[in-house]
Amino acid sequence: MKVVKYRCSKCLNIMEVLDSSTDRTVECTECKSEFRLAQSITKKVWHMLVKDGKNLGHHNSDLQYDEGIPYAVFEWLMTHEGEVPSVRVPLDPKYLHEGNFGKADYLYEFPVVWPKR
Numbered sequence: 011m012k013v014v015k016y017r018c019s020k021c022l023n024i025m026e027v028l029d030s031s032t033d034r035t036v037e038c039t040e041c042k043s044e045f046r047l048a049q050s051i052t053k054k055v056w057h058m059l060v061k062d063g064k065n066l067g068h069h070n071s072d073l074q075y076d077e078g079i080p081y082a083v084f085e086w087l088m089t090h091e092g093e094v095p096s097v098r099v100p101l102d103p104k105y106l107h108e109g110n111f112g113k114a115d116y117l118y119e120f121p122v123v124w125p126k127r
Contacts, residue, residue: 021038021041021043023038023039023040023041025038027088052072052074053072053073053116054071054072055070055073055106055114055117056070056111056113056116057071057118057121058122059071059121059122059124060122060124061123061124065121069122070113071083071084072095073115073116079101080100080101080103081098081101082098082099082101082118082122083095083097084097084098097124099122099123099124099125102120105118105119106119
């Protein structure tokens, strides 16, 4: 299970929600407004991860396509409209290969560098 961050659109409170990948309703801890977590199928990509100049080894990230561009997604933000990526890195499609890589659906040949904020 992954933890997603949720920003309530009513009171702007940020909280972490454990995503159990099932449809359910969750309540904001501040204003008590409700939002729905919907089950989603997310593809995974296996890649080397570099953060702050250090090679952290292999990492399994969520894979998202946005306007035809593949992205490795590291963090998600939950809104009343659903989950949106909050930290992601574009991937070059020519180094992205579909297949069976353990728990990943894709393999990326190059290290992915965590973006600086």
